[in-house]
Amino acid sequence: QKEVEQDPGPLSVPEGAIVSLNCTYSNSAFQYFMWYRQYSRKGPELLMYTYSSGNKEDGRFTAQVDKSSKYISLFIRDSQPSDSATYLCAMLNNAGGTSYGKLTFGQGTILTVHP
Amino acid sequence: KAGVTQTPRYLIKTRGQQVTLSCSPISGHRSVSWYQQTPGQGLQFLFEYFSETQRNKGNFPGRFSGRQFSNSRSEMNVSTLELGDSALYLCASSLPTSGREGEQFFGPGTRLTVL
Numbered sequence: 001q002k003e004v005e006q007d008p009g010p011l012s013v014p015e016g017a018i019v020s021l022n023c024t025y026s027n028s029a030f031q032y033f034m035w036y037r038q039y040s041r042k043g044p045e046l047l048m049y050t051y052s053s054g055n056k057e058d059g060r061f062t063a064q065v066d067k068s069s070k071y072i073s074l075f076i077r078d079s080q081p082s083d084s085a086t087y088l089c090a091m092l093n094n095a096g097g098t099s100y101g102k103l104t105f106g107q108g109t110i111l112t113v114h115p
Numbered sequence: 116k117a118g119v120t121q122t123p124r125y126l127i128k129t130r131g132q133q134v135t136l137s138c139s140p141i142s143g144h145r146s147v148s149w150y151q152q153t154p155g156q157g158l159q160f161l162f163e164y165f166s167e168t169q170r171n172k173g174n175f176p177g178r179f180s181g182r183q184f185s186n187s188r189s190e191m192n193v194s195t196l197e198l199g200d201s202a203l204y205l206c207a208s209s210l211p212t213s214g215r216e217g218e219q220f221f222g223p224g225t226r227l228t229v230l
Binding site for chain 1: 119146147148150157158160163164165170171173205207209211214215216217218219220221222223224226
């Protein structure tokens with residue numbers, strides 16, 4: 001079983017829709033939770049960064065972390081065609097040692113927002 | 116502030132050859148992590164360097180190695196290339212200051228094709 005599970009989709013929504021992306025994880029030591037966006041043939045771009053449980057909002061994006069359920073979500077409001085990309089969740093255990101600098105990623109969800 | 120740069124962007128090699136990839140982190144960032152991205156396995160952690168020291172290594176064979184220089188620039192080397200090494204190789208830099216350890220910024224990647 002993978003440490004981080006993410007539905008690969010693909011997910012197709014109309015412009016203006018609210019998009020919900022999710023990841024579950026098994027390692028309770030994860031403390032930092034990130035969402036990245038990756039356009040085709042580009043490197044991942046950091047969208048949201050959250051420490052521990054709670055919500056964080058940035059413009060049209062909201063990240064939620066529920067450590068008790070080992071579940072994280074990314075919501076995109078008023079989705080735009082330019083949001084069409086692969087969305088990757090990533091997590092970090094900051095205990096040092098074999099955790100230094102090692103992000104553990106989900107498989108990524110392919111999102112298409114059509115006009 | 117300039118982002119993470121990687122050179123070269125594209126490489127074509129044949130089996131048995133070796134290759135060196137370069138990464139220049141964001142100015143002031145001292146940690147560099149390397150990842151391999153393939154369609155089947157997603158993003159997998161290779162190793163992390165901080166202040167010229169390898170602090171962590173993923174589950175890759177010894178053919179994969181790296182180093183970091185005093186200016187935080189990093190290189191990775193793959194010897195005796197195999198067809199399965201074809202992938203997008205990404206480097207990511209971070210400060211990492213307390214509370215921001217998981218905040219990694221990625222470069223555009225080097226796409227390696229092994230024939």
